[in-house]
Amino acid sequence: NAGVMQNPRHLVRRRGQEARLRCSPMKGHSHVYWYRQLPEEGLKFMVYLQKENIIDESGMPKERFSAEFPKEGPSILRIQQVVRGDSAAYFCASSPKVRGEAFFGQGTRLTVV
């Protein structure tokens, strides 16, 4: 059973470009969470999705950020018009149930230059 797969592992974008981060949850997991870790900080919740539905996006900036988890395919975190402050490690986690143990991917390290 493959773990949570995130790609790319590293992503470099120039200011103003778009960043797309992908997350394939573990097989059988329908709950997906996205977290962001800024340097020297803990993990900050961004968004919680179930298949085709955004359940809680209270941690996501209102502008430029969006997330989806389509019926088929991976969950996508999209950042439009990236700025230097978006540079961080973005982690995806999946769980088989609400508030169950979440299994994390290896993260995507976004660098905005």
Place this chain on the structure above:
Amino acid sequence: DQQVKQNSPSLSVQEGRISILNCDYTNSMFDYFLWYKKYPAEGPTFLISISSIKDKNEDGRFTVFLNKSAKHLSLHIVPSQPGDSAVYFCAASANTGNQFYFGTGTSLTVIP
């Protein structure tokens, strides 16, 4: 507002001794707690959890203690091994919400 706090950014322990990592929380609605371990350039790995109906949960070398009145939990690792050197995060969740709130982590170094 940091609802889950790990006040010790780092901890060093001799191999074979006990490591105690602490975590405090402010939200009395939290009823489920987890500990994760993270190596550099990797994602967090689940270690152990505890629900508020218990005050202790043990799994091998790892034991988590929960003191609800003090809003405090701790992770004990005994005996500590060099491979335990990593950053440890505690996380908490309330049954009224969907997310886990993470602390800022404690970097544990186990000295051979």
